[in-house]
Amino acid sequence: AQKVTQAQTEISVVEKEDVTLDCVYETRDTTYYLFWYKQPPSGELVFLIRRNSFDEQNEISGRYSWNFQKSTSSFNFTITASQVVDSAVYFCALSEALGGATNKLIFGTGTLLAVQP
Amino acid sequence: DTGVSQDPRHKITKRGQNVTFRCDPISEHNRLYWYRQTLGQGPEFLTYFQNEAQLEKSRLLSDRFSAERPKGSFSTLEIQRTEQGDSAMYLCASSFRGDEKLFFGSGTQLSVL
Numbered sequence: 022a023q024k025v026t027q028a029q030t031e032i033s034v035v036e037k038e039d040v041t042l043d044c045v046y047e048t049r050d051t052t053y054y055l056f057w058y059k060q061p062p063s064g065e066l067v068f069l070i071r072r073n074s075f076d077e078q079n080e081i082s083g084r085y086s087w088n089f090q091k092s093t094s095s096f097n098f099t100i101t102a103s104q105v106v107d108s109a110v111y112f113c114a115l116s117e118a119l120g121g122a123t124n125k126l127i128f129g130t131g132t133l134l135a136v137q138p
Numbered sequence: 139d140t141g142v143s144q145d146p147r148h149k150i151t152k153r154g155q156n157v158t159f160r161c162d163p164i165s166e167h168n169r170l171y172w173y174r175q176t177l178g179q180g181p182e183f184l185t186y187f188q189n190e191a192q193l194e195k196s197r198l199l200s201d202r203f204s205a206e207r208p209k210g211s212f213s214t215l216e217i218q219r220t221e222q223g224d225s226a227m228y229l230c231a232s233s234f235r236g237d238e239k240l241f242f243g244s245g246t247q248l249s250v251l
Contacts, residue, residue, distance in 0.1 A: 128180030
């Protein structure tokens with residue numbers, strides 16, 4: 022069965038610190054997608070990144086970077102030089118097999134990031 | 139605004155009452171999803187439509203829950219005889235068929251007293 026584990030329930034950092042959010046997943050599929058979503062206090066889930074299982078290249082987008090390691094089933098997310106606006110709950114998610122009918126996402130329990138000024 | 143919109147944002151009801159929520163997806167998206175999120179948890183899949191056809195329902199969706207998407211555009215989620223355990227945020231999302239990226243609305247927060 023698919024499962025996503027985000028072991029860090031809450032993280033508190035001071036502005037400008039770097040922070041890494043961990044995500045470990047389980048799946049029997051050989052083809053799958055991994056996602057990160059941000060949920061600010063307003064409640065709307067904001068898409069950050071999608072990575073398919075065949076692409077293990079790390080990705081950088083501004084202050085955000087993602088480290089996908091298939092060997093350890095991890096897809097970690099790093100924010101460099103954190104800012105107060107980064108404060109939110111961050112969810113890692115796993116989709117069912119590519120080409121499957123549903124595009125159903127399995128979410129982790131989220132990590133609450135609090136960035137203090 | 140071309141995002142996913144949900145109405146109402148908040149709903150307070152008494153146990154045993156029926157409630158209905160509405161979701162308007164991004165107009166060109168043919169897939170629509172309902173998720174439920176309780177405090178401290180990630181969203182959990184409830185059901186999914188492709189156009190007007192409801193193609194999958196989670197075991198979480200009891201017989202008191204029904205969802206429709208009559209014309210393949212907006213969708214409604216109805217909960218009959220609400221129970222306190224139904225209190226949660228109900229999230230709607232939409233996507234293109236074949237695109238795994240889901241766009242979410244801001245959700246409807248249901249409180250059952």
